[in-house]
Amino acid sequence: xxxxNKKSFGMxxxxxxxxxxxxxxxxAFAAAHVAKRASxxxxxxxxxxxxxxxxxxxxxxxxxxxxTANSGTQGLIYQxxxxxxxxxxxxxxxxxxHYAWSNGxxxxxxxxRKNVKxxxxxxxxxxxxxxxxxxxxxYPALDANGVWTQLSSVTAHGLYQVVFEFKAVNxxxxxxxxxxxxxxQHIWAKLGDPTKATVSHPIGVGxxxxxxxxxxxxxxxxxxxxxxxxxxxxxxxxxxxxxxDSADLALAKGQIDWxxxxxxxxxxxxxxxxxxxxxxxxxxxxxxxxxNLKNPLLGNxxxxxxxxxxxxxxxxxKEGEYGYEPPANPTGLIMPNNMxxxxxxxxxxxxxxxxxxxxxILENAGFKKNAQGIFQSPSGKPLSFTIQxxxxxxxxxxxxxxxxxxxxxxxxxxxxxxxxxxxxxxxLTAHKFQLAISWVNxxxxxxxxxxxxxxxxxxxxxxxxxxxxxxxxxxxxxxTTVLAQQKKNMYVLEQAMVNQLPTIPLVYGANWYxxxxxxxxxxxxxxxxxxxxxxxxxxxxxxxxxHLHAAN
Amino acid sequence: xxYVLQRVxxxxxSIWAAVTINFVLPRLMPGNPxxxxxxxFQGRMTPMALKALEAEFGFNNQPLIxxxxxxxxxxxxxxxxxxxxxxxxxxxxxxASSLPWTVGLVGAFTILSVFVGTSLGILIAWRRxxxxxxxxxxxxxxxxxxxAFWVAFMLLFIFGFTLSWFPMSHxxxxxxxxxxxxxxxxxxxxxxxxxxxxxxxxxxSGWMIGMRNNMINTLGEDYIVFAEAKGISxxxxxxxxxxxxAILPQVTSFAIALGGIVNGSILVETVFSxxxxxxxxxxxVSSEDYPLIQGTFLIIALSVLIVNFIVxxxxxxxxxxxxxxxxxx
Numbered sequence: 001x002x003x004x005n006k007k008s009f010g011m012x013x014x015x016x017x018x019x020x021x022x023x024x025x026x027x028a029f030a031a032a033h034v035a036k037r038a039s040x041x042x043x044x045x046x047x048x049x050x051x052x053x054x055x056x057x058x059x060x061x062x063x064x065x066x067x068t069a070n071s072g073t074q075g076l077i078y079q080x081x082x083x084x085x086x087x088x089x090x091x092x093x094x095x096x097x098h099y100a101w102s103n104g105x106x107x108x109x110x111x112x113r114k115n116v117k118x119x120x121x122x123x124x125x126x127x128x129x130x131x132x133x134x135x136x137x138x139y140p141a142l143d144a145n146g147v148w149t150q151l152s153s154v155t156a157h158g159l160y161q162v163v164f165e166f167k168a169v170n171x172x173x174x175x176x177x178x179x180x181x182x183x184x185q186h187i188w189a190k191l192g193d194p195t196k197a198t199v200s201h202p203i204g205v206g207x208x209x210x211x212x213x214x215x216x217x218x219x220x221x222x223x224x225x226x227x228x229x230x231x232x233x234x235x236x237x238x239x240x241x242x243x244x245d246s247a248d249l250a251l252a253k254g255q256i257d258w259x260x261x262x263x264x265x266x267x268x269x270x271x272x273x274x275x276x277x278x279x280x281x282x283x284x285x286x287x288x289x290x291x292n293l294k295n296p297l298l299g300n301x302x303x304x305x306x307x308x309x310x311x312x313x314x315x316x317x318k319e320g321e322y323g324y325e326p327p328a329n330p331t332g333l334i335m336p337n338n339m340x341x342x343x344x345x346x347x348x349x350x351x352x353x354x355x356x357x358x359x360x361i362l363e364n365a366g367f368k369k370n371a372q373g374i375f376q377s378p379s380g381k382p383l384s385f386t387i388q389x390x391x392x393x394x395x396x397x398x399x400x401x402x403x404x405x406x407x408x409x410x411x412x413x414x415x416x417x418x419x420x421x422x423x424x425x426x427x428l429t430a431h432k433f434q435l436a437i438s439w440v441n442x443x444x445x446x447x448x449x450x451x452x453x454x455x456x457x458x459x460x461x462x463x464x465x466x467x468x469x470x471x472x473x474x475x476x477x478x479x480t481t482v483l484a485q486q487k488k489n490m491y492v493l494e495q496a497m498v499n500q501l502p503t504i505p506l507v508y509g510a511n512w513y514x515x516x517x518x519x520x521x522x523x524x525x526x527x528x529x530x531x532x533x534x535x536x537x538x539x540x541x542x543x544x545x546x547h548l549h550a551a552n
Numbered sequence: 553x554x555y556v557l558q559r560v561x562x563x564x565x566s567i568w569a570a571v572t573i574n575f576v577l578p579r580l581m582p583g584n585p586x587x588x589x590x591x592x593f594q595g596r597m598t599p600m601a602l603k604a605l606e607a608e609f610g611f612n613n614q615p616l617i618x619x620x621x622x623x624x625x626x627x628x629x630x631x632x633x634x635x636x637x638x639x640x641x642x643x644x645x646x647x648a649s650s651l652p653w654t655v656g657l658v659g660a661f662t663i664l665s666v667f668v669g670t671s672l673g674i675l676i677a678w679r680r681x682x683x684x685x686x687x688x689x690x691x692x693x694x695x696x697x698x699x700a701f702w703v704a705f706m707l708l709f710i711f712g713f714t715l716s717w718f719p720m721s722h723x724x725x726x727x728x729x730x731x732x733x734x735x736x737x738x739x740x741x742x743x744x745x746x747x748x749x750x751x752x753x754x755x756x757s758g759w760m761i762g763m764r765n766n767m768i769n770t771l772g773e774d775y776i777v778f779a780e781a782k783g784i785s786x787x788x789x790x791x792x793x794x795x796x797x798a799i800l801p802q803v804t805s806f807a808i809a810l811g812g813i814v815n816g817s818i819l820v821e822t823v824f825s826x827x828x829x830x831x832x833x834x835x836x837v838s839s840e841d842y843p844l845i846q847g848t849f850l851i852i853a854l855s856v857l858i859v860n861f862i863v864x865x866x867x868x869x870x871x872x873x874x875x876x877x878x879x880x881x
Contacts, residue, residue, distance in 0.1 A: 047727070056835045057827040059638040059646055067605065068639045141607040146600035176600075196640045215649045216827045217726040239726050242825040242835075245705065246721045249713050253720075425587050441598050452599070459599030 042549030044520055047219060047237035051259040052535040054247050057215040057240045060200035064181040065142040071238060072220055075539030077204035078181040081110055081129070083539050084444035087282050087337050087511075087532045091444070092543055095124065095182055095205065101481055105171055108164040109157075110178070116227045118184045119209045126156035131185035141195045145176040169479045172447050181539075207231045207542050216240050232549045233520060251514055252277065258544075259514040260534045264322055266514075276518040280526050280533060283337065285509030286328045286449075287321075287399070289387075290428070290436045290462045293502070297383060298434065302365035303412075304501040309358035310410045311403055313351055317507050320399035327351055328505035331494035332453075338446050343491035349498055351505075355410045362411070375411040384413040387435040388427055391418035396437050399506065403437075428462050438462060439509060447477055447486075450493045454502060465502040511537065522547040555868065563861045570853035575623055577849075578842045579616070585636040588840040623846070632850070633843035637836060643847035646832060651851065653723055654821070654828035658813045661748040662755065666806055669759025674795050676760070677767030689764070692757030701819035704750040708823060711746060718746045721825035747824045751817060755809070762805060766798035800871055807863035811856030 052071035061069050064078035081096035099110045116124040133154040136143040150173050153165045164177060184203055191197040202210055208220035208231070220236040239256075241247035248263050250256050252273045263270055271277050289307070291298040298304065313327035329335050330349045333342055367375040367383070376382040389400045397418060404414040414435065419427065427433050441452045441460055452460040454470050473492035480486060496502065511534040515523045524533040524544060532540040586605040614622075626632060632643035676685040695703060712720035724730065724739040770776065771794050779793050818830035825831075829848060836844035 049726075056831060057650060059635075059641040059649065061638050061641050063640070066639055067601070068637060141604050144601035144604045145598070146603070149600075176598075196634065198640055198642075212729055214730045214827075216722050216724070216825075237726055239722060240825060240827060241721065242831045243822045246708065246823060246825050249708070249720055253713065255720075422587050425590070 042232045044233045044548070044550035045235065046519065047235040048233045048257045048520060048545075048548070049237045049239060049255060050535050051239065051241055051247055051251070051256045051261060053260055054241045054244050056242045058213070058218060058238075059215065060213050061198060062202035062210065063194070063197060063199040064183060064202075064204075065144075065194060067144070070218065071536060072208065072236065072538075072541065073202065074181055075542045076206045076208040076220060076236070076545070077202045077210065078183060079204070079206045079539055079542065080179050080181045081112075082175075082178040083543070084175040084179070085531050085540060085543075086284060086442050086444050087529055089337060089340065089444050090531075092531070092539075094539060094542075095129075096178065099174070099178065101171070105169045105479065105481060106166045108166065108174055108177070110162045110164070112160040112162065113227055114160055116205055117225050118203050118205055119223055119225070120184075120187075120203045122184065122186055124182075124184070124205055125159045126162050127159075128182055128185045129162045130154055130156045131189065132180065132182045135183070135188065135194055136180060139193070139195050143180075145179055147177045147180065151177065171481055172443075172445070172451070172478055175444055175448075206539075207545060208236060211235070228546055231545050233545055236545075254516055254518060256514075257516045257520060258535050260512045260536045261514065262512050263514070266324075270514065274516075274518075276516050277514070278517055278523070278525075279514040280524070281324050281510035281512060282526070282529060282533065283325065283334050283508030284511045284532070285442050286332065286334065286440050286505045287325065287396070287507050287509050288328075288438060288440055288453075289403070289504040289506055290433075290438055291501075291504065292431060292434050292436075293463050293465060294431065295385075295434055297377060297381060298385070300365065300377075301500055302361050302367075303383065304504060306358040306361045306410065307407060307412065308351065308501055308504045309354045309361070310406055310412070311504070311506065312353040312406055313507055314353065315406075316399050316402055320402055321395050321507055325507045325510050327507050330498045330505065332440075332449065332497040332503075332505055333446050333494065334442060334449075334508060341446050341487065341490050341494075343494045346491075346494055346498060355406075358410050369411050373411055374413050382413065383411070384415075385434040386415045386417045387437065388417050388419060388424055388433045389437050390421050390424045400437055431462065431464055433462075436462065437506070440503075445486075446490060446493075447474075450474060450490075451478075454493065454496070463503055467496065467500070467502075470496045470502075517551065519551055520548050521551050522549050556865070559861060559864050563857055566857055567854065570857065571624070571627065571850065572620075574846050574849045574853065575620055578840070578845045581840060585840045585842065588838070627850070632847040635836075635841055635844040635847075637839045637841040637844055643843045646844060647829065647847055647851060650827055650829045650832045653826060654817060654830055655813060657723075657744055657747060657826065657828065658751055658817045659810075660744075661751040662809055662813055664748075665752045665755045666759050666802070666809070668752075669756045670763045670799065670802055672756075673760045673763025674767055674790065674798075677764045677771065678790055680764075680768060685764075689757060689761050692753070692760060695753045696755070696757040698754070699819075700750055700754045700817075701823055703754055704747065704820050704823040707746045707750055719743050723827055747817075747820050747826055750820050750823075759802070759805075763798065763802055766801055767794060770794045770798040800867070803863060803866065803870065807859050808856075811852075811859045813855070 050071070058070055062073045062077065063069055064073050079094045081094060082099070083092040083094055085092065095113055095116060096110045097113050099108055101108055112124075112126060112129065118124055133147070133151075137148050140148070150166055150168070150170050151164055152167045155163050157163055166173075182205070187203055188194060200213070205227070207223055207226045207228070209223050211219040211221040217237060217239045219238070222231045222234045224230045241250070244261065247256070247259070247261050248269060251259055251261065251263070252270050254274055254276065266279055271279060289311075291304055291307070293299045317323065317326050328351070330351055331342065331346050362375050366378040370376045370382060374382045374384060387400050387403065389396050391397065397416075400416045404416050407414045428436055428438060440449045442449045451474055452458045454465050455461060455474050456466045456471060470493055473489040477486050477489040511532065513533040513535070515533070517523065524530050524547075530547065531543045533544060535541055586602060590602045590605065630644060634640045635643050635646050638646055672688060676682070676688060679685060708720055711717045719725070719742065723743050724736055725743070728736050728739055730736060776789065776794055779789055784793070817828065818834055820826070821828045821831040822834065829851070832844065833848045836848060
């Protein structure tokens with residue numbers, strides 16, 4: 001995180017990412033041939049050790065539809081048609097090659113890759129794709145992306161083309177529609193109820209296939225017939241770690257090559273142990289303060305502006321979030337990932353810490369301090385709120401304490417309510433809170449976050465924002481494929497974030513990513529952020545692995 | 553005979569009680585498994601995915617009484633349901649893959665600890681007031697009073713991380729394919745040293761001091777003095793006269809310890825990433841995985857009750873007073 005050079009970063013990132021996408025995506029066949037010829041050098045035959053998370057021991061669960069499946073099931077064994085990356089913002093064609101809109105953006109036609117084979121030797125065709133989507137329709141429990149809320153039909157046109165008909169125009173939803181992994185019809189048609197099927201011998205199309213399994217460790221081996229060429233890292237090993245302490249020690253010792261683990265004081269306990277111990281924590285989300293806008297005091301934009309000015313985000317970044325997650329951008333964009341969507345007139349806005357200005361805003365809005373030193377509204381209601389947070393999520397608990405202390409200094413009383421996750425989640429989704437700290441759902445463009453957070457029926461509109469200008473901008477964005485129009489509508493949303501503060505962004509949320517350069521290179525870095533680098537991000541994991549090669 | 557019937561009746565009653573409490577307790581926890589799964593993903597899962605998850609785990613919304621009947625019925629057929637954490641893996645499969653590691657590791661080192669501790673207890677009681685009697689109990693009391701996970705982490709840090717004498721985690725080398733071959737067996741023993749030492753060191757003093765105190769009591773009895781006066785040899789006096797009686801409370805404690813094997817090493821397993829059932833239980837609780845919590849508790853309850861039953865029966869053999877209900881014939 002500290003490695004970002006924010007000023008020069010964006011342009012470099014964009015150009016590097018473009019090179020990366022042309023290597024791994026469009027010209028995949030060419031790349032595959034090159035990889036095969038050059039394979040004498042760069043092949044790494046030792047196992048690459050991956051600790052995607054500290055998730056305990058394993059069960060032979062390789063069903064790609066289960067969120068409980070072992071790491072690597074999605075992406076390395078099973079693959080979707082396309083991958084839309086939320087860090088580089090790029091589209092990676094996987095089983096699909098191209099897609100095109102027609103019929104007023106209601107029909108989506110996808111051309112599939114030819115001569116792709118399942119690892120049992122059977123060919124991959126449009127029948128598998130149609131079968132998979134119909135499976136999601138029949139079993140809504142599998143439809144984690146809700147694709148059938150938008151689709152009316154999925155049909156095959158020949159062996160290598162699939163046509164998706166949408167119920168209504170919703171262009172951005174294509175990233176959800178094209179993201180489910182595809183399973184082989186000749187196997188899954190016989191498995192019975194796929195929500196209860198245990199898959200211990202997965203047959204996929206990805207760069208790896210299952211090699212050995214035990215509850216303590218499983219290994220994947222390279223698929224020699226992978227459509228982009230056999231990966232040069234030939235063997236992956238996934239050991240189980242049941243505690244952060246033991247995983248951290250193993251990482252520091254260089255026993256793990258690729259990890260996605262949170263480590264406090266990482267420079268001291270990990271990076272300083274070896275020059276090969278590297279890490280990069282790219283921002284992927286925003287830790288946000290949600291005001292309940294149905295509360296008459298918090299519904300007043302002056303109060304929200306005062307809160308935002310009185311919160312010292314640098315302290316939250318340094319003390320609450322271990323120095324890993326810097327202050328967020330007032331537009332709600334995740335920088336530098338979303339650089340290309342930034343309204344030029346807002347490019348220079350930043351959150352500032354200015355308690356004096358916060359007090360002035362409240363005074364100008366007619367608030368006066370009462371005997372206890374707490375501001376109260378002209379009608380006599382004191383600015384006294386509760387803030388909800390999950391107990392045991394220590395960084396957020398700390399953030400809330402810091403916020404409460406800072407707001408107290410300007411005359412806003414805040415009481416921190418730490419709740420069990422279940423209670424917290426129920427309160428937030430039922431809008432029974434005054435202030436709450438939570439996340440946002442992000443996507444390859446900022447639209448997904450704004451849609452979830454600001455649309456009247458958005459999935460994470462906790463604050464109950466409802467505004468004709470932003471709703472129209474969201475609707476207009478979803479109806480067009482023209483980039484200039486999308487940007488125009490995006491700018492409206494950014495302006496609303498800056499001027500109205502429907503939610504109050506605090507700091508970024510990071511992805512955890514540690515990597516070891518002793519044996520293998522080609523890793524994504526802050527300078528070359530070609531894809532989301534976290535080992536638990538699928539199918540980005542396949543794209544990272546296709547870039548890796550032996551160090552010498 | 554009446555005693556045996558009584559014990560059998562008690563066994564079944566307590567199993568029913570354990571099974572019922574086992575059903576009720578996890579459901580008193582706040583939240584639900586889909587929410588807990590959602591929490592783990594912290595914003596990486598969309599609200600659409602939560603809907604799908606709730607649909608998947610939805611069978612949990614039946615009335616409690618129906619769930620209870622299903623659960624009791626499942627116990628008789630050994631269908632403990634599907635684990636949420638490893639969905640859709642059956643709970644029995646999760647338990648079957650983790651239980652042997654725990655029973656092997658904790659069982660072996662508990663028995664070793666009992667054997668060594670009891671022997672040392674007999675020895676230092678015989679030579680009470682000697683050098684060993686003052687050094688051993690103090691040393692091991694210190695180790696026992698330190699929390700087991702602290703001892704585990706110290707061993708891991710010193711012998712695993714700093715000196716690299718022993719592996720830091722897992723039950724066997726990751727480069728081996730599990731099977732009954734000499735390298736695997738050697739690797740399993742090698743990997744068991746540190747977690748085993750933790751279990752051994754942190755339970756040894758209990759056995760030693762317990763046995764020592766029993767011995768000292770017994771050695772003070774009149775019949776020992778009488779036997780000694782009659783000129784019975786030291787070894788015979790020690791083992792056949794004193795130790796045989798002094799060991800009875802140890803047998804009862806041993807039964808409790810055996811029952812506790814299943815759950816007794818949760819923290820040790822977590823520190824060493826040992827693929828056992830103790831760790832499985834903690835992750836089941838934090839994921840609100842009701843079926844897995846129930847399955848694991850069931851195994852714990854059954855093992856405690858059945859081992860206690862066996863020991864009750866054994867005591868009949870060892871102590872004639874139990875047979876007669878305390879009335880000397």
